[in-house]
Amino acid sequence: MAVRFLYLLFGWVAIALGVIGIALPVLPTTPFILLAAWCFAKGSPRCHQWLRTNRYFGQMVQDWERQKGLRRRYRRRAVAMMLVTFSISLIVVPKIWLKIMLVGILVSVLIYLYRLPVIED
Numbered sequence: 821m822a823v824r825f826l827y828l829l830f831g832w833v834a835i836a837l838g839v840i841g842i843a844l845p846v847l848p849t850t851p852f853i854l855l856a857a858w859c860f861a862k863g864s865p866r867c868h869q870w871l872r873t874n875r876y877f878g879q880m881v882q883d884w885e886r887q888k889g890l891r892r893r894y895r896r897r898a899v900a901m902m903l904v905t906f907s908i909s910l911i912v913v914p915k916i917w918l919k920i921m922l923v924g925i926l927v928s929v930l931i932y933l934y935r936l937p938v939i940e941d
Contacts, residue, residue: 827863831856835871844905848929850880850890850898857881889937898933902926 834856841847853871860868872881880894906926910919 824863827859828867831859831863831867834859838877842901848898850894853877853880854884857885883939887937887939889939890933891939891941893941895933895936895938899930902929 834852837847838849838852838856841849841852857868857871860871872878872885874881880890883889883891903926906922909922913919913922
C-alpha cells in the first residue's frame with residue numbers, strides 16, 4: 821500500500837515537473853512525462869491509463885512504451901521550443917558561466933533527442 825502511494829506521488833510530481841518544463845528550458849518535459857508513466861504503471865493502473873489516453877501526452881507515452889522512440893513531429897516541436905526558450909534565457913541571463921551552463925544543457929538534451937529512434941508518422 822505504501823509503495824503504491826509512493827509511485828503515485830512520484831508520478832504526480834513528475835507530471836507537475838513536466839508541465840513546468842514546457843515553459844522552463846532547464847526542465848525537459850518528455851523525460852518527466854515518461855517517468856510519470858512508469859510510476860503510474862507501477863502504482864495506479866487508472867492514472868496510467870489516463871496518461872496513455874491524455875490528449876497532450878498520450879501518443880508520446882504509447883510510442884515510448886511500444887517502441888522506445890519518438891515521432892519526428894514531436895522531436896521537431898521539442899527542438900523548436902528548446903531553441904526559443906534557451907535563446908530567451910541566453911539573452912536574459914547576465915553571467916557568462918550561466919550562459920555556458922545553459923548551452924551545455926541545450927547541447928546535451930539535443931544529443932539525447934537525436935539519438936532516440938524515430939517513429940515514422
